[in-house]
Amino acid sequence: MVVRHLPVPAPTALEQRRHHRVAVIGGGASGVLTAINLLARSTDPGLCVEIHEATGIVGRGIAYGTNDPRHLLNVRSRHMSAFPDVPSDLIDWARRTGRSDDPLAFLSRLDYATYLQDRLAQVADHRLRICAGRVDDVVPTRAGYDVRTSEVTSRADSVVLAYGNQRPRPLVLDGDDLPPASWHLADPWDLGALRLLPDDATIVVVGTGLTAVDTVITLLEDGPRRRVVMVSRQGRLPEAHVEQQSTAWVQPVPEGALTADLLAEHVRDQVRAAAAQGVDWRPVVDGLRAATTSLWQRLPLAERRRFLDVHAREWEVRRHRMAPEVADRLRAYQADGRLGVLPGGLASVADRGTHCLVEVGGIPTPITAQAVVNCTGPSTDITRSQDALLLALRERGLVTPDPLRLGVDTLDGGELVGESGRAVPGLYAVGPPRKGTLWESTAIPEIRAQAAAVADGVIARAELPAVAAAVPAG
Secondary structure, eight states, rough: TOOOOOOOOOHHHHHHTEEEEEEEESSSSSHHHHHHHHHHHHOOEEEEEEETTTOOOOOOTTTTTTOOTTOOOOOOGGOOSSSSSSSTTHHHHHHHSOOOOOTTTBBBBHHHHHHHHHEEEEEEHHTTEEEEEEEEEEETTTTTEEEEEOEEEEEEEEEEEEEOOBBOOOEEEEEOOOOOOOOOOOTOOOHHHTTSSOOOOOEEEEEESSSHHHHHHHHHOTTTOOEEEEEESSSSOBBBBOOOSSSOOOOOOOSSSSSSSHHHHHHHHHHHHHHHHOOOHHHHHHHTGGGGHHHHHSSOHHHHHHHHIHHHHHHHHHSSSSOOHHHHHHHHHHHTTTTEEEOSEEEEEEEEESSSSEEETTOSEEEEEEEEEESSBBOOOTTTTOEEEEEEHHHHHOOOOOSSSSBOOOOOTTTOTTTTTEEEEEEEEEEGGGHHSSSSSSSSHHHHHHHHHHHHHHHHHTTSSSSHHHHOOO
C-alpha cells in the first residue's frame, strides 16, 4: 500500500553527495499529491523534496483554502482518496477522525485540506522540506535549476509546477478592466471582505459556477437580510448530484474522425437511450469520464475551439455538479426571494461611491448594489498573467501557452514544452495548468493520477547519470 512505507534511514555521507533535489512549486492539492507520490514511491535516501508554498501552509491552495465549513466538496468521499489504489483511504480517515464515514457523503473543503496535510505527514521524513515564500524565478544552470524567492535561492535538479488555479481574470466592460472601487471585490476567496459587507447589502455575484455558489452561501448564511443576484451569460447554475444510483451506464466510445458537434450529439443520443431505460443522465456523463481526455485529444484544434465556444458550458454544468445539500440551500434562497439568477451578463457598471448601479443584459432596471464580486472562474491565459514566476518562465522560454490558452503546453507525461517546441528537461506540471492538453485536469481523481505519473518520471530521471539529466543552461 503506497501509504505504508517504513521510514527511510538518514543518508550517509556518501549518499548525501548523490542526492536529487525536487522543487515542487505550489502547496495546494496538486503540490501535496506530487510530494506524497515522490516520497512514497522512492526509497532513495538521497531524494530531497521541497514544497515551495507562499503561505507556508500546505494542503490548502485556492480550492481548499476556505475557512467556511459550509463549503463542501462537489465529489463524494469514495472518489476523493489521495491514492487511486486505496479508494477507501479518505473514508477510513474520516471515520478515525470523527467525521462522516459515509462513502456517499460530501465532506467540507476545510476537512479535505486537513486530510491532505495528514496524508503528507504520514509519508514525510528527513527528505521533505516546506519552504515558505513565493517563488518568482526558476533559472536554468548547468547543474539543474536555481529556484529563487525574494529571500533565498535554492538548487533543484527537477522542478514541478503545481501552482493550481490562478485568481479570476479581471472583469472587463467595453474593453477595459473594471476599475478598483470600495464595492469591487476582485477576489471571491477573500472571505473577510465578504463578511464585512453590510448585513442588508444587495450584492451582484458575476458568475454562476461552483466558486460563485460557495460565495453565495457565505454571503447569505452570514447576512440573513442580504440579497444576492448571480449574473452570467447563460444564467445556468451547476446541476446537482442526486441520491447515488446503482446503474452504471456503459457506452461505446465514438470511433473515427471526431468533431465537437458529433461528440455533443453522441452524448445526447446516449442520454436519450438511458432515459428510455429509466436511467438518469448523470451515469451517462460519469461513464464518459475515463475517455474524456482521449476524446479531447482526438479533436482537431479547430474542433476544440468550437467545443469551447458552443458546448463547453453545457458539459461543465453537468460534469461539475453541486452536493445535494448545497443545491437545496440555493433553492431555499430563491424561494425566499433572497437569490436571483440572471442571464445576459454585465452590460454596464456605474460607480456611485459607496455603491454602484449594475445593468444586466436584457433586464431594463439597473440593480443598486453595495458590492460586485468577481466569480468568473480562474484565469488560464498565461500570456496575460502578471504572476512573477510565469512572467520569468515565459521570458526564459521555459514555458509556452497551449494553443487554446487554457494553461501551459505539456507532453502527455507532464513535461513542459518550451519555446523551442521541445520538452524542457527536468521541468514538469501537474494539475489545472495542463487543462489545454488533457481537458480533465482540475479534479482530484485526475490530479492524483498526474502526480503519480510525474513522480515516476522524476524518480526515473534521478537515476540517470548526471550528464544525461543535465539541463541546457541559457
